[in-house]
Amino acid sequence: MILAHLLKPEIVEMIEAGAWNELRSFLADQPAPEIAELIASLDGRDRLVVFRLLPRKLAGDVFALLDADLQNLLVQGLAGDEVRELLAGLPPDDRTAFFGELPASVTQRLLDLLPDAQRRETLALLSYPENSVGRLMTTAYVTVRPEWTCEQALEHLRRRGRDSETMSVLYVVDDAGRLVDDVPLRRLILADLPTPVASLLDGRCDARLRSLQDREEAVAMFKKYDFYAMPVTDDDEVLLGIVTIDDVLDVAEQETTEDFHKLAKVRPLGGSLRRASVSLLFRQRIGWLVGLVGVNLLSGAALSHFEDTIRAAVVLVTFLPLLIGSGGNAGSQSATLVIRATAVGDLRPGDALRLLWREVLVSFGIGLMMAAAVFLLAWQRGGPGVGVVVASAMLAVVMFGSLVGLLLPLGLARLGFDPAAAGAPLLTSLADMGGILIYFSIARAWMGRG
Amino acid sequence: MILAHLLKPEIVEMIEAGAWNELRSFLADQPAPEIAELIASLDGRDRLVVFRLLPRKLAGDVFALLDADLQNLLVQGLAGDEVRELLAGLPPDDRTAFFGELPASVTQRLLDLLPDAQRRETLALLSYPENSVGRLMTTAYVTVRPEWTCEQALEHLRRRGRDSETMSVLYVVDDAGRLVDDVPLRRLILADLPTPVASLLDGRCDARLRSLQDREEAVAMFKKYDFYAMPVTDDDEVLLGIVTIDDVLDVAEQETTEDFHKLAKVRPLGGSLRRASVSLLFRQRIGWLVGLVGVNLLSGAALSHFEDTIRAAVVLVTFLPLLIGSGGNAGSQSATLVIRATAVGDLRPGDALRLLWREVLVSFGIGLMMAAAVFLLAWQRGGPGVGVVVASAMLAVVMFGSLVGLLLPLGLARLGFDPAAAGAPLLTSLADMGGILIYFSIARAWMGRG
Numbered sequence: 001m002i003l004a005h006l007l008k009p010e011i012v013e014m015i016e017a018g019a020w021n022e023l024r025s026f027l028a029d030q031p032a033p034e035i036a037e038l039i040a041s042l043d044g045r046d047r048l049v050v051f052r053l054l055p056r057k058l059a060g061d062v063f064a065l066l067d068a069d070l071q072n073l074l075v076q077g078l079a080g081d082e083v084r085e086l087l088a089g090l091p092p093d094d095r096t097a098f099f100g101e102l103p104a105s106v107t108q109r110l111l112d113l114l115p116d117a118q119r120r121e122t123l124a125l126l127s128y129p130e131n132s133v134g135r136l137m138t139t140a141y142v143t144v145r146p147e148w149t150c151e152q153a154l155e156h157l158r159r160r161g162r163d164s165e166t167m168s169v170l171y172v173v174d175d176a177g178r179l180v181d182d183v184p185l186r187r188l189i190l191a192d193l194p195t196p197v198a199s200l201l202d203g204r205c206d207a208r209l210r211s212l213q214d215r216e217e218a219v220a221m222f223k224k225y226d227f228y229a230m231p232v233t234d235d236d237e238v239l240l241g242i243v244t245i246d247d248v249l250d251v252a253e254q255e256t257t258e259d260f261h262k263l264a265k266v267r268p269l270g271g272s273l274r275r276a277s278v279s280l281l282f283r284q285r286i287g288w289l290v291g292l293v294g295v296n297l298l299s300g301a302a303l304s305h306f307e308d309t310i311r312a313a314v315v316l317v318t319f320l321p322l323l324i325g326s327g328g329n330a331g332s333q334s335a336t337l338v339i340r341a342t343a344v345g346d347l348r349p350g351d352a353l354r355l356l357w358r359e360v361l362v363s364f365g366i367g368l369m370m371a372a373a374v375f376l377l378a379w380q381r382g383g384p385g386v387g388v389v390v391a392s393a394m395l396a397v398v399m400f401g402s403l404v405g406l407l408l409p410l411g412l413a414r415l416g417f418d419p420a421a422a423g424a425p426l427l428t429s430l431a432d433m434g435g436i437l438i439y440f441s442i443a444r445a446w447m448g449r450g
Numbered sequence: 451m452i453l454a455h456l457l458k459p460e461i462v463e464m465i466e467a468g469a470w471n472e473l474r475s476f477l478a479d480q481p482a483p484e485i486a487e488l489i490a491s492l493d494g495r496d497r498l499v500v501f502r503l504l505p506r507k508l509a510g511d512v513f514a515l516l517d518a519d520l521q522n523l524l525v526q527g528l529a530g531d532e533v534r535e536l537l538a539g540l541p542p543d544d545r546t547a548f549f550g551e552l553p554a555s556v557t558q559r560l561l562d563l564l565p566d567a568q569r570r571e572t573l574a575l576l577s578y579p580e581n582s583v584g585r586l587m588t589t590a591y592v593t594v595r596p597e598w599t600c601e602q603a604l605e606h607l608r609r610r611g612r613d614s615e616t617m618s619v620l621y622v623v624d625d626a627g628r629l630v631d632d633v634p635l636r637r638l639i640l641a642d643l644p645t646p647v648a649s650l651l652d653g654r655c656d657a658r659l660r661s662l663q664d665r666e667e668a669v670a671m672f673k674k675y676d677f678y679a680m681p682v683t684d685d686d687e688v689l690l691g692i693v694t695i696d697d698v699l700d701v702a703e704q705e706t707t708e709d710f711h712k713l714a715k716v717r718p719l720g721g722s723l724r725r726a727s728v729s730l731l732f733r734q735r736i737g738w739l740v741g742l743v744g745v746n747l748l749s750g751a752a753l754s755h756f757e758d759t760i761r762a763a764v765v766l767v768t769f770l771p772l773l774i775g776s777g778g779n780a781g782s783q784s785a786t787l788v789i790r791a792t793a794v795g796d797l798r799p800g801d802a803l804r805l806l807w808r809e810v811l812v813s814f815g816i817g818l819m820m821a822a823a824v825f826l827l828a829w830q831r832g833g834p835g836v837g838v839v840v841a842s843a844m845l846a847v848v849m850f851g852s853l854v855g856l857l858l859p860l861g862l863a864r865l866g867f868d869p870a871a872a873g874a875p876l877l878t879s880l881a882d883m884g885g886i887l888i889y890f891s892i893a894r895a896w897m898g899r900g
Contacts, residue, residue: 031657033674041798158640168618168635168678185618185635190608207481223703224483226696228618228678245695246676252699253673256706257790263713264786264874265779273791274801281812285783286819289848292779293823299771304831307764314757317767321749321774321882329715329742329875333735336714340707341723348491351724362731369736373743381754398739424714424874425779432771 008041015046024053032061040070048077059086064094067272068101075110084113093138093247096125100135125241133218134211136251137232137241143171146180146198150191157185168228171239172197179208179231179239208233211240215251220345222248259343262420263336265292288425295429299436306440309447315382316443319374319390324435326370326394327401328428334359334405335427339419342409352410356403363402367395389446393439400438401431458491465496474503482511490520498527509536514544517722518551525560534563543588543697546575550585575691583668584661586701587682587691593621596630596648600641607635618678621689622647629658629681629689658683661690665701670795672698709793712870713786715742738875745879749886756890759897765832766893769824769840774885776820776844777851778878784809784855785877789869792859802860806853813852817845839896843889850888851881 014023027035027050035054039047039062051074054062063071063086075083087095087110099107099122111119121139128134142160144153153170170188172180181201191200207225209218209232221230222245229244258268265288269276303310310317338355341347347355371391379387405427409419464473477485477500485504489497489512501524504512513521513536525533537545537560549557549572561569571589578584592610594603603620620638622630631651641650657675659668659682671680672695679694708718715738719726753760760767788805791797797805821841829837855877859869 031675037674154639185639189604189635223699224487225481226699228695245678245699249673249676249695249699249702252702253794257794260710260713260786260790263710264782266783266787269787272796273787274796274798274805278808278811278815281787281808282815285780285812286816289776289779289783289816289820290823293772293776293820296772296775297824297827299775300768303768303771304765307768310764310767311761314760315754317760317770318750318753318757320767320770321753321886322743322746324771325746325749325875325879325882326739326743328878329739330735332714332874333716333739336710337716337719337723337731340710344703344707346722346724348724355724358728358731361728362735365728365732366736366739370739370743373740374747377747424782424878425775428778428874428878429775432775436771 008038011038011050012042012046015049020053023050027053028055028058032058033065035062036065039066044073044077048074052078052082056085056089060089063098064090067275068098069271069275071098072102072106075106080113083110087114088118091138091140092121092125092241093136093140093244095122096135096137099126100130128211131215132211133209133213133215133232133243134240136215136218136243136247137211138244139241141171141229141242143173143239144183144197146172146174146196146201148197149193150188150195150197150200151193153188153197154193169242171231171242172201173239177239178237179233182231209243210235216255218243219248219252219255223252223345256343259339259420262418263339263423265289265423265425288423292425292429295426295433299429299433302433302436303440306436306444309440309444312447313382313386313443315386316389316440318381319378319386319393320436320439322374323390323393323397323439324432327397327431327435328424329401330363330366330398331401331405331427331431332424334363334402335409335422335424338406338409339422342413342419352414355406355410359402359406360399363399364395366402367398370398371395385446389439389443393435393442396438396442397431397435400434401427404430404434458488461488461500462492462496465499470503473500477503478505478508482508483515485512486515489516494523494527498524502528502532506535506539510539510541513548514540517725518548519721519725521548522552522556525556530563533560537564538568541588541590542571542575542691543586543590543694545572546585546587549576550580578661581665582661583659583663583665583682583693584690586665586668586693586697587661588694589691591621591679591692593623593689594633594647596622596624596646596651598647599643600638600645600647600650601643603638603647604643619692621681621692622651623689627689628687629683632681659693660685666705668693669698669702669705673702673795706793709789709870712868713789713873715739715873715875738873742875742879745876745883749879749883752883752886753890756886756894759890759894762897763832763836763893765836766839766890768831769828769836769843770886770889772824773840773843773847773889774882777847777881777885778874779851780813780816780848781851781855781877781881782874784813784852785859785872785874788856788859789872792863792869802864805856805860809852809856810849813849814845816852817848820848821845835896839889839893843885843892846888846892847881847885850884851877854880854884 011023039050042050051059090098102110111122114122125134125137142157144156168185169182170185171182174180181203183197183200187200207221207227207230209221209230211232211234229242231239232241232243233239261268267284267287269280269284371394374394375387375391378390408422408427412421413419461473489500492500501509540548552560561572564572575584575587592607594606618635619632620635621632624630631653633647633650637650657671657677657680659671659680661682661684677695679692681689682691682693683689711718717734717737719730719734821844824844825837825841828840858872858877862871863869
């Protein structure tokens with residue numbers, strides 16, 4: 001297997017030389033994901049050339065793998081007939097995903113290119129809320145009836161399975177379209193042909209999704225149940241579609257990326273960083289940064305209460321970055337541990353108290369060790385008084401930062417918000433403010449004593 | 451379907467009342483993932499009671515879903531015969547995963563409980579390096595020969611498929627066990643029975659893994675190719691096993707968790723946060739925190755160069771948290787964007803220059819806006835001079851933080867390290883030091899001028 005995207009220079013050369021036949025037969029032999037990578041790396045005009053050379057089926061597969069912005073660019077470059085053929089050939093879930101990302105101004109024009117049945121199906125799928133399970137559904141699956149024999153079911157599969165997205169599970173439905181049970185193809189194959197399908201059912205279709213559930217819940221279900229596909233029903237148990245694990249893997253990756261970005265206080269980019277524009281990046285980053293200026297100004301206001309203390313011992317200021325930095329670092333650690341554990345379902349609401357008690361112990365240990373690490377140095381730089389002040393402030397600041405880092409995400413989760421909103425920048429800013437108050441209060445108390 | 455883990459109180463009651471038959475028949479009807487959650491939430495003795503009541507097949511499924519530490523606890527509580535039966539019934543990949551996490555002292559004793567063939571197989575799978583594809587393999591799959599007819603292949607499947615982990619793909623091998631091609635079960639079902647298997651092959655088994663590849667590469671391959679299973683071969687193309695997507699989903703989650711922890715400078719916990727001990731948490735967190743003290747002390751040393759400047763205008767100190775905080779926040783943003791984009795394969799080495807240029811523009815814009823936000827406030831608090839110093843330092847510090855946040859992970863990646871090692875705490879500490887130098891240098895220059 002030759003990896004198409006590694007051959008980019010050769011391919012650009014073939015395009016420039018107009019070696020269409022050579023290029024066409026080379027491309028036809030490549031797997032779709034390789035061609036998708038190749039196309040993503042090419043410039044606008046070459047992209048269209050390569051795409052047009054693909055056999056019809058392969059073109060659909062490649063298209064489904066591209067990012068929304070690239071799909072949009074390609075469609076703009078293709079003629080109406082080409083677009084019609086392309087869209088009609090896409091599996092229902094990939095078609096919904098494509099339409100879901102289109103600018104509203106284009107949606108209607110492209111919908112009109114579809115045959116009636118497909119347009120209705122697409123509109124029905126698009127009617128589900130953006131992050132719902134319904135949006136991930138495909139309607140390409142095979143249903144069988146409980147009263148059929150295995151032979152009839154296999155025969156039905158031979159006739160209808162060609163367009164099905166997965167055949168590892170068949171769905172058994174009654175007259176009214178209600179989901180009765182699912183039966184793995186494996187069980188059908190292993191059974192005797194004259195056996196009725198009903199006798200293969202175990203009476204429990206373990207996992208089913210609802211069309212209006214959040215898609216994150218679908219990710220959690222797939223992780224828990226090691227299934228390749230799950231049926232989606234409405235509240236009356238009528239089978240509406242299925243969701244396959246490959247789509248869920250993509251959703252899981254997007255959701256995780258959002259969590260990463262939230263932690264760093266970047267609003268979701270909703271696409272490739274590589275192709276994000278300067279103005280998009282500016283807009284998604286500036287909001288929180290300016291917001292945090294407010295918090296940091298409070299730190300400054302706190303500091304200005306201690307101007308006398310600072311004037312009396314400027315050496316204290318030289319330990320300020322160390323102290324507030326350490327508090328912020330300890331806080332990011334505990335926040336990240338809690339946020340990630342919540343995201344993967346490792347924590348339950350009832351765990352909060354135990355976590356808190358354990359965090360008190362852990363942060364006390366960490367604080368002590370760090371206090372010991374700076375005590376002698378502070379003594380040497382500013383005398384025994386400064387040594388004691390800095391070391392005890394270190395212990396207090398590390399414990400403060402750790403506990404805020406634990407309680408902030410837990411509190412957000414309790415209030416129904418996403419704990420990942422307690423990102424590192426917010427925490428650091430809060431830890432800064434707390435650290436300043438703690439440090440100079442200790443310093444002033446110590447100096448007032450002396 | 452009743453969710454077993456939601457019924458914990460009722461189940462504990464049944465255990466206390468000794469209602470074994472009732473509990474046994476309730477458990478037998480539950481899906482394995484629900485029972486696994488239930489067992490994880492129970493106390494030690496109850497855990498063992500519930501596990502012992504499970505039918506043999508279900509017990510194996512539940513065991514495979516438990517965390518390594520819980521598996522280990524259960525096995526310690528079971529009698530030799532029970533352990534033998536349990537381990538013999540596990541699929542090969544789950545058995546390898548279990549043995550791979552065992553303390554060395556126990557491994558040999560448990561291996562001796564296995565029948566010869568299974569012991570050899572387990573040892574062979576354990577001989578692959580810890581994070582390699584080989585460790586994820588299962589040997590439970592079905593191979594067919596190209597010269598067979600589809601009917602023969604289906605017949606073979608009926609006889610051999612019962613223990614196969616997946617049947618959605620069959621693997622076609624030659625006399626020497628070399629992988630010729632893969633053929634989806636769907637294609638076999640849809641074909642006419644007398645057709646030879648060879649005629650169904652498309653001559654390109656698109657994606658195959660090598661047993662010694664890093665398992666992260668397997669994750670990337672599964673994300674790219676939407677397959678449910680992939681064959682694993684050695685360098686001579688001999689088929690060694692297959693990897694299924696459910697195991698890859700687990701690996702992806704673990705690797706992502708490690709990335710989160712790296713970003714917060716926590717050494718990998720390698721298990722549940724909920725069950726991590728105080729001493730483990732202390733050890734995994736203290737290392738970097740003490741290390742960062744060193745960096746932060748440099749910030750202090752930098753500050754002590756400016757004691758005169760500080761004494762001359764203590765008001766400058768009150769803007770210090772704001773400035774270094776803003777630099778650190780902007781830096782975490784750009785670092786997280788780059789680190790995550792690298793992890794999901796969105797960035798290539800060749801993108802570095804474009805990213806850098808774009809970051810210069812974005813951070814200039816952000817810096818200007820933030821400078822404007824603080825200018826008037828600083829003027830009002832300390833006069834026009836302080837206003838100019840703080841605003842221009844803000845621009846410089848935000849740009850410095852953003853560029854360090856971009857270049858540090860890119861540089862680490864270039865040197866072959868994991869870019870996630872450029873975590874928020876490290877960045878914040880570096881941004882602090884840079885911010886202090888920039889801020890007070892500007893202040894001294896301005897004041898020297900006046």
